[in-house]
Amino acid sequence: MASDRHALVLLVDDDPSSLKLLSEALAGQPLTLAVAIDGEMALRQIRREVPDLVLLDAVMPGLSGFEVCRRLKEDPATRGVPVLFMTVLSDTASRVRGLELGAVDYVSKPFVREELVARVRTQLAIHAAARALSEKNEELAAARASLELEVARRTEELRAANQRLERELELNRAAELKVRKAQEELAHLNRVSAMSELAASIAHELNQPLAAILSNAQAARRLLGQAPPDVAEARAALDDIAADGRRAGKVIDRMRAMLRKGELSAVALDLGELVREVARLLASAALLAGATVRIELAPGLPRVRGDGIQLQQVLLNLLVNALDAVSRRPPEARLVVVRARPADGGGVELSVADSGEGIPPADLERIFEPFFTSKAQGLGVGLAISRSIVEAHGGRLWAERGPGQGATFRCALPVWREGAP
Numbered sequence: 353m354a355s356d357r358h359a360l361v362l363l364v365d366d367d368p369s370s371l372k373l374l375s376e377a378l379a380g381q382p383l384t385l386a387v388a389i390d391g392e393m394a395l396r397q398i399r400r401e402v403p404d405l406v407l408l409d410a411v412m413p414g415l416s417g418f419e420v421c422r423r424l425k426e427d428p429a430t431r432g433v434p435v436l437f438m439t440v441l442s443d444t445a446s447r448v449r450g451l452e453l454g455a456v457d458y459v460s461k462p463f464v465r466e467e468l469v470a471r472v473r474t475q476l477a478i479h480a481a482a483r484a485l486s487e488k489n490e491e492l493a494a495a496r497a498s499l500e501l502e503v504a505r506r507t508e509e510l511r512a513a514n515q516r517l518e519r520e521l522e523l524n525r526a527a528e529l530k531v532r533k534a535q536e537e538l539a540h541l542n543r544v545s546a547m548s549e550l551a552a553s554i555a556h557e558l559n560q561p562l563a564a565i566l567s568n569a570q571a572a573r574r575l576l577g578q579a580p581p582d583v584a585e586a587r588a589a590l591d592d593i594a595a596d597g598r599r600a601g602k603v604i605d606r607m608r609a610m611l612r613k614g615e616l617s618a619v620a621l622d623l624g625e626l627v628r629e630v631a632r633l634l635a636s637a638a639l640l641a642g643a644t645v646r647i648e649l650a651p652g653l654p655r656v657r658g659d660g661i662q663l664q665q666v667l668l669n670l671l672v673n674a675l676d677a678v679s680r681r682p683p684e685a686r687l688v689v690v691r692a693r694p695a696d697g698g699g700v701e702l703s704v705a706d707s708g709e710g711i712p713p714a715d716l717e718r719i720f721e722p723f724f725t726s727k728a729q730g731l732g733v734g735l736a737i738s739r740s741i742v743e744a745h746g747g748r749l750w751a752e753r754g755p756g757q758g759a760t761f762r763c764a765l766p767v768w769r770e771g772a773p
């Protein structure tokens with residue numbers, strides 16, 4: 353019942369005087385009254401405008417009140433209308449029948465005015481409350497439906513977001529896989545290039561002893577072919593061959609050891625001895641190049657820590673390069689100077705300076721790259737190997753242009769300390 357209008361009460365009775373009495377009894381109440389004088393009319397009116405209460409005479413010609421009530425309860429549109437029966441019948445059976453048909457209350461004719469008013473008001477109040485309740489229920493149902501809709505929408509959003517995330521994850525996984533494959537390929541390439549560098553290193557380091565062995569073998573044959581054969585000199589040449597063979601073996605051993613452990617055997621080394629030994633190994637090469645090799649050793653040099661064979665290789669590589677460089681100069685200008693002296697800031701500095709054509713400033717670093725060479729027969733690995741050996745010793749190797757002409761290579765090495773690792 354809307355609060356801005358009076359409740360509509362339909363009075364149904366075939367007796368006009370009864371209708372009049374009822375109207376008078378209910379006059380003054382906040383009600384709008386409508387009347388019907390038989391069942392058919394009552395039903396028509398109710399269908400046109402559903403009232404808030406029907407006061408229904410049970411006994412009428414044509415459709416009885418009971419029948420009207422039954423039909424009202426049958427139709428969903430009118431099922432909720434409260435029906436209050438009025439009848440002269442006061443027997444229990446009729447009351448029960450009316451109530452069974454869905455009537456909400458019962459008044460007996462002739463009625464007492466106050467009782468009628470009280471029952472009508474009670475029913476209207478109950479009906480209004482019921483209507484408000486059902487309206488609230490509808491609101492709740494609507495709210496619930498929209499909530500469910502919202503939940504469904506959010507769920508769908510979450511599902512979509514989840515799907516997006518999964519797709520991204522999938523893409524990331526694929527990208528990661530690609531990176532890993534690229535890394536593996538790179539590692540493989542690194543191994544391949546390490547192998548080729550290694551092969552080049554071995555070829556390079558064995559070149560010098562093999563060349564020496566070859567020339568000593570030729571010399572021995574010549575000495576033995578002389579008349580009379582110079583057996584003593586030939587024996588000396590054979591001794592040199594054996595020594596070079598042993599050295600070549602040691603070079604290979606060292607490389608194997610380096611490969612196996614990646615570390616070197618460090619002992620206390622006398623640099624003076626090392627320089628003299630290398631100069632002896634290269635004496636004939638220097639002679640062939642027509643070069644003078646001068647050795648300048650500072651007195652009282654501390655010993656350095658390192659691997660003798662490997663450091664010999666370094667000095668050998670530097671000296672062979674220097675002899676190469678000076679061989680392109682006029683004979684009187686072919687000088688190579690090997691120096692060893694204490695370095696500023698501790699350690700020992702070994703240097704090889706030559707009177708060759710020097711090194712273009714732009715190449716001072718590039719010459720240490722593997723396979724960098726300016727020589728037709730060069731492999732370009734001598735300096736690369738030398739630098740990695742020196743660095744494995746905790747030292748440094750670098751090139752400078754000489755003060756006048758020529759190149760100078762300097763090698764800084766740490767000194768030997770008792771008990772140091």
Ligand SMILES: Nc1ncnc2c1ncn2[C@@H]1O[C@H](COP(=O)(O)OP(=O)(O)OP(=O)(O)O)[C@@H](O)[C@H]1O
Nearest residue numbers: 673674677710719725726730731732733734735759
């Ligand atoms: N004393 C030097 N004077 C001028 N250039 C030099 C000297 N030493 C090295 N170089 C330059 O550095 C390059 C690289 O030297 P490195 O010893 O690494 O290789 P290589 O002598 O060319 O060949 P190999 O691998 O047979 O020694 C040389 O080709 C040369 O151009």
Ligand SMILES: [Mg+2]
Nearest residue numbers: 669673734735
């Ligand atoms: Mg070289």
